[in-house]
Amino acid sequence: MRIAMIGTGYVGLVSGACLSEFGHEVVCIDKDQAKIAELNKGRVPIFEPGLDEVVAANARAGRLSFACDLSAAVSQADAVFIAVGTPSRRGDGHADLSFVFGAAEEIARALDGYTVVVTKSTVPVGTGRKVEDIIRKLRPTAEFDVASNPEFLREGSAIEDFRRPDRIVVGAETERARNVLKEVYRPLYLNETPIVFTSRETSELIKYAANAFLATKITFINEMADLCEKVGADVQEVARGIGLDGRIGGKFLHAGPGFGGSCFPKDTLALLKTSQDANAPVRIVETVVAVNESRKARMAEKIIEAFGGVKGKTIAVLGLTFKPNTDDMRDAPSLVIVPKLQAEGARIRAYDPEGAHEAKKVLEVETCEDAYEALAGADGVVILTEWNEFRALDLERVKGLLKKPLMVDLRNIYRPAQMAEAGFTYVSVGRATVG
Secondary structure, three states: OEEEEEOOOHHHHHHHHHHHHOOOEEEEEOOOHHHHHHHHOOOOOOOOOOHHHHHHHHHHOOOEEEEOOHHHHHHOOOEEEEOOOOOEOOOOOOEOOHHHHHHHHHHHHHOOOOEEEEEOOOOOOOHHHHHHHHHHHHOOOOOEEEEEOOOOOOOOOHHHHHHOOOOEEEEOOOHHHHHHHHHHOHHHHHOOOOEEEEOHHHHHHHHHHHHHHHHHHHHHHHHHHHHHHHHOOOHHHHHHHHHOOOOOOOOOOOOOOOOOOOOHHHHHHHHHHHHHHOOOOOHHHHHHHHHHHHHHHHHHHHHHHHOOOOOOOEEEEEOOOOOOOOOOOOOOOHHHHHHHHHHOOOEEEEEOOOOHHHHHHHOOOEEOOOHHHHHOOOOEEEEOOOOHHHOOOOHHHHHHHOOOOEEEEOOOOOOHHHHHHOOOEEEOOOOOOEO
16 A cells, blocks of 8 residues: 655654555655655664664665655555644643644645545544544545544554554544555454554544553552552552552553653643543543642652752762653653752763753753763762663672762662662662662
């Protein structure tokens, strides 16, 4: 099949590359000429494990190409995916759909023959219907359907998620559109991946409901961590004890500094706005948003308490991105924690394996070439992101580099007994402080 992917951000680039790997002819389109030029040179603008190899292999095979000309790609496409950004709108938290609606107008002018227009971007309920209205108004006689096909990719493991998804969700109103999407995902269908066909509105809400539920699990275990610290329990053992219940499951039960990234913060806010507009309050999600917002500031206070005040002290910060295996800084806990420490008089020396370049765009922070450089001469170390290379630091070397053997581990990647034996004062989340 011939596919046009509008947008070469995280979702568009990963989806386009993986669909080309399925054997489809995919053109990824973006108005950013510099980005397209880089992609045509084989340079991938985001860090996602394995993505550069998938892009290179399918570009060489002639199945994947990049262009700025939307009209040429759309006019030849069987399916056109809208994968543009939907950031939170300033003032009310609703998703900003200006890029989606702008893409719909351009698509309308370029349609030539029956085409399925697919919203891949995360959009509020009813967006697909508005996209259809925009296209129908501009091209009353055009042959097209509008479908919803939300993505469920995890940054850091997106390629594997696309190749082996838990499910594919398709919201489509006609059998013709459903058949086109079946063909798009035929390789997964043959592997017996569940394909859930729904109405467009249901499909759009599934995406928001899924992210809100996962955000709720994270917030729940973070609150349990606070309780554990007060009563002398261990949050990791609590998480394991409840996670082994098949009705609950262990995923997303990892206490930490709060959720961030490109999805959970903006999607929970957008769901709240949708619920308010529909006069159907979702009180649980309201609480999740409020608790997560305050948690990041609370984690900064936790660090300050552990250091006995931070004025005039140097803190080594390991990890700046919102999660490992990505360079994404969007709504990362570090964006709240680092400035708060700096405001209290701390000097921050940070190291992140992939995020330093992006971090410098949003933080005024000194970055180092490796973890040990950041540690040298610091008054203590804080782990903000659980990159694998931080899980097996040479503790004797760490101890020798620090002025004081103090570690604040906001990801619980070390065992308290191990750190006590190594001679550290070790402060973690939802567990007793040792040393």
